Structures are given as C-alpha cells and as structure tokens.
Amino acid sequence: MSTSPAASWTVGDVTVHRIDEVLLPPATGPWLLPDATPDLIDRQDWLRPDFADPNGILHIDSHSFALTVGGLRVLVDTGIGNGKTRANPAWHDLRTDYLERLSAAGFAPETVDLVIHTHLHTDHVGWNTREMDGEWVPTFPNARHVASRAERDFWAGHDMDEPRRQMFRDSVIPVEEAGLLDTIDVPAGGAEIVPGLRLIPTPGHTPGHVAVQVTSRSATALITGDCIHHPVQFAHPAIGSCVDIDPEQAEVTRRKLLASLAGTGALVLGTHFAPPTAGHVIPHGDAYRLSPTP
Numbered sequence: 001m002s003t004s005p006a007a008s009w010t011v012g013d014v015t016v017h018r019i020d021e022v023l024l025p026p027a028t029g030p031w032l033l034p035d036a037t038p039d040l041i042d043r044q045d046w047l048r049p050d051f052a053d054p055n056g057i058l059h060i061d062s063h064s065f066a067l068t069v070g071g072l073r074v075l076v077d078t079g080i081g082n083g084k085t086r087a088n089p090a091w092h093d094l095r096t097d098y099l100e101r102l103s104a105a106g107f108a109p110e111t112v113d114l115v116i117h118t119h120l121h122t123d124h125v126g127w128n129t130r131e132m133d134g135e136w137v138p139t140f141p142n143a144r145h146v147a148s149r150a151e152r153d154f155w156a157g158h159d160m161d162e163p164r165r166q167m168f169r170d171s172v173i174p175v176e177e178a179g180l181l182d183t184i185d186v187p188a189g190g191a192e193i194v195p196g197l198r199l200i201p202t203p204g205h206t207p208g209h210v211a212v213q214v215t216s217r218s219a220t221a222l223i224t225g226d227c228i229h230h231p232v233q234f235a236h237p238a239i240g241s242c243v244d245i246d247p248e249q250a251e252v253t254r255r256k257l258l259a260s261l262a263g264t265g266a267l268v269l270g271t272h273f274a275p276p277t278a279g280h281v282i283p284h285g286d287a288y289r290l291s292p293t294p
Contacts, residue, residue: 006066006105009267009278009293012216014069014196016223016269017105018277021062021079021098025090029058029230035239036232044235046289051231051274058230059274062123064098065223066105069214070194072113075102075140076212076223077271081126084170087163091123098127099139112140114193117147118225118271119206120155121243122164125171136170138178145175146193148201149183151208154245186210202227202257204250205241211257221267221278227253229272234258234281234288258288267293 006017029036038056041047052058065076079098086092099109117124128145129136155168175181184191184199190213191199199210205226212223226241227250233239237254244250261268261281268290269278279292 006101007275007277008105009221009269010219011214011221011267012219014067014214014216014221016214016221017066017107018269019064019066019075019079019098019102019105019107021064021096022090022094023274024060024062024272026053026057028060028090032060032241032243033058033230033232033239034242036230036236040236041232044232044289046284047232050276050292051290058232060230060272061274061277062272063277064102064127065212065269065271066102066107066112067214069196069216072194072197073107073111074114074116074197075107075112075143076116077118077124077225078115078127078139080123081129081171083131084126085166086122088122091126099130109139110142112143115140115143115145116193116199116210116212117145117151118211118223119209120147120151120168120172121206121226122167122171124225124271125167128171129174136174138175138180141178141180143180145181146199147181147183148186148199148208148210150186150203151206151210152181152183154207202253204246204248204253205244207245209253219267220264221269222257222261223269223271224273225271227257228268228270231270231273231279231290234290235284237287262288 041056198213214221240247276292279290
C-alpha cells in the first residue's frame with residue numbers, strides 16, 4: 001500500500017510528523033462544538049478555506065504526532081483505531097492505513113519507545129491495541145505509555161456508560177495488563193518526561209488532560225490534545241466542546257494557554273486541526289487567530 005509522505009515541521013533539532021488517520025465527517029463540527037454556528041464561523045474569514053468551508057462547516061481531523069526527542073521515538077495520541085465497536089458512526093469499525101503511514105514516516109510500531117496520551121478519550125487511545133487472533137493486543141509492545149495520574153484516577157472512579165467501558169476494555173486495559181501504562185503526577189508547572197519533552201496540565205476537557213510541549217534549542221512547539229479542538233476557538237475561547245467534563249475550567253485553560261502563546265513564535269500543533277494543522281497564535285480583535293505554517 002503506497003502512502004503519501006507525512007507532513008512534518010521542524011522544531012529546533014526535532015522533526016514532528018503528522019500521522020494521518022481520517023478526516024471526520026461534516027456533522028462532527030455541529031455536534032462537537034455546537035456554539036460554533038455558521039454565522040459566527042462566517043465572520044472569521046481567516047478560517048477559510050483550510051479550517052472551514054464556504055457554508056460554515058468546520059473541517060475536523062484525526063491524526064497523531066510522531067517525533068524523536070532525547071533518543072526516544074515518541075507518539076502523541078493514537079487516534080481511533082481499526083475494527084473497533086463504537087457508538088459514534090464516524091469512529092465505528094474503521095479500516096484506515098494509519099499503521100502504514102506511521103511506518104512510512106519511520107516509526108514502525110515495534111520501534112516506538114514512548115506513547116503519550118493527552119487524555120483517555122476514545123479517539124485518542126484507539127491504536128493502543130490491534131486485533132490478533134480475536135484478542136486486543138498492544139500495538140506498541142516496546143513502548144512506555146504515559147497518561148496523567150489525575151486522568152486515569154478520574155475514569156477509575158467514573159460511572160462510565162457502556163460505550164466508554166467498551167473503549168477501556170479494548171484500548172486501555174490490555175495496555176495496563178501488559179504492564180505498559182505509566183501514570184504520572186503532572187504538577188502546575190508541568191512534568192518533564194525527557195529533556196525537551198514536557199507535559200503541561202490543561203484541565204477542563206477532562207480532569208487530567210495534558211498538552212505536550214516540545215523544546216529544542218530556542219524553538220518551542222505545543223501539541224494541543226483537546227484543550228483546543230479547532231482554530232475557531234482562538235477567536236472565540238468561550239466556545240467549548242459538548243464532551244467537556246468541566247466547561248468553565250476548559251474555557252479558563254484555553255484563555256490562559258492562548259495568552260501564553262500569542263506572539264511568542266511557539267508553534268501550535270492541533271490534534272484535530274485539519275491541514276495545514278500548525279501555526280502561530282496571533283492577536284486578532286479582542287482574541288486571537290491562527291496564522292498557519294505550511
């Protein structure tokens with residue numbers, strides 16, 4: 001199976017690759033970000049054509065980021081996964097060439113050293129496992145999988161519905177049972193995993209959500225996870241996701257994060273941002289916009 005080369009960005013001495021999984025259907029935007037109305041989107045002309053269509057429909061993507069830092073081959077989030085039973089039709093029983101794309105970028109599954117989870121939602125842990133002989137087995141058998149302790153503890157005590165229990169059964173618990181999941185404390189100042197790679201607490205979407213900061217020489221990049229789902233939230237930070245656990249905290253986090261990034265030259269890599277996916281935070285009106293980086 002041939003795959004096109006992965007998009008990539010240079011951050012100092014580090015190259016960050018986008019590993020594409022699937023472009024999500026048009027219905028995703030109105031469901032996920034219900035306050036992002038077509039009229040509101042239309043007033044932000046910088047969103048078109050990359051991040052919204054002429055009718056005010058948001059473009060939303062599913063992908064991972066892969067990079068090598070501190071000698072470790074790192075994957076940030078693992079998407080939706082193939083062949084999984086999911087309540088969301090856009091996620092159900094996918095058949096994508098994600099693993100081929102990952103390998104083509106130079107990150108064959110057995111060579112991955114570290115998998116970082118921004119949070120434990122269905123579309124961020126799916127490729128943790130793949131089906132072999134009727135069993136869900138770790139896709140990255142040699143990798144340490146990292147999530148914040150606050151995140152895993154929250155779900156351990158949460159009254160989950162059946163679709164979420166199913167997700168934990170097929171995509172989280174097999175990794176735990178293999179001894180591959182490591183939960184760590186992420187204090188307010190962040191937690192350094194290896195030099196140049198830091199988890200930044202960004203709670204609200206989930207209680208233990210983290211963003212991932214990459215630093216090399218004088219350059220910095222931030223992988224958002226779901227503290228920002230779409231660039232429209234740069235212009236309207238009050239817009240939240242329908243699945244935010246704590247919408248007020250999510251907005252506070254978003255405003256603080258955008259203010260800390262604006263005008264700094266830090267590269268923002270959106271976990272659900274459609275191509276071109278990355279850019280810089282620029283002050284715009286009384287909020288911000290994303291200035292894309294090819």
